[in-house]
Amino acid sequence: MHICLIGGIGPAATDFYYRRLIRLAAEKDRDLDLTIVHADAPTLLANLTSGDGAAQCGIYLRLTERLKAAGAENVAVTSIAGHFCIDAFAEISPLPILDLTKSLSAWLQEKGMTRVGILGTETVMSSGMNGKLSPVDVLTPAGDDPKHVHEAYVTLVQSGAPAPELKDVFVRAGRALVDRGAEAVLLGGTDLNAVFTADETAFPVVDCAGIHAGDIARYI
Known part of the structure; x- marks a missing residue:
């Protein structure tokens, strides 16, 4: 095909x-x-x-x-x-x-996940992947984290380079989501695959684009 x-x-x-x-x-x-x-x-x-x-x-x-x-x-x-x-x-x-949202929703339910965090653009985070992952509960970053994550992600998209200071923003926000009860953190922006790899993360991530x-x- x-x-x-x-x-x-x-x-x-x-x-x-x-x-x-x-x-x-x-x-x-x-x-x-x-x-x-x-x-x-x-x-x-x-x-x-x-x-x-x-x-x-x-x-x-x-x-x-x-x-x-x-x-x-x-x-x-x-x-x-x-x-x-x-x-x-x-x-x-x-x-x-x-x-993608249909693929991801089916995968999460197949794995039995009930609560996940999410990183990506402000719209993706605030909408919980456009509200299409129900019945899975989607946690969004709290406080000033959404703004910082969004700005870091836009910079990443435009530059294509996962600079250390950008990765630090994502890692801190991801750890906070896991501390709040997320079983894993959704890489809710495809470019985040340049930042996180399966063997280098300090917490479980879900490779949505993968x-x-x-x-x-x-x-x-």
Whole structure:
């Protein structure tokens, strides 16, 4: 199947999906038929901040029409923050959408998790992944942590470089969530995969983008 990604939001996230799908295709001993189109990270962040889902859906629609003309059979958005308008986009998309929030919700329930923390953009955190993980309880950072995490994440997306001072912000906020009872912390921004690795974290994390990529790989 011809797999298609809306990438560029941000570049590090696109690179993560690309490399992961290459690896999964190799494990399956299958050729990877893949097309990636480029969306703009600053534009997405502006639409996310202003809550302009219609504008972002318009961008997704134009890109997906281009993908369909190239022979695409489905489409996935390589940005967790970019899923803020995914339901509205699903209503107008000319292709089936491989929705990260659905993949993640199913995975959490399969693992029997009942309470998780979350890191990412302010919108992703405050909405608990757009409210789509019920019945799992999603804890959000407290106090000034949401502001600090959001600012650090935006800097990470724009630079693509996980500087030590940025990692410190995420680690402190993640530890606080675990101290409040989170069984694990959701990496609610794809670029966080550049900061956290499974063997280096001081607390359990859930690789949301990795779960999504694994579901996409089922179509290889």
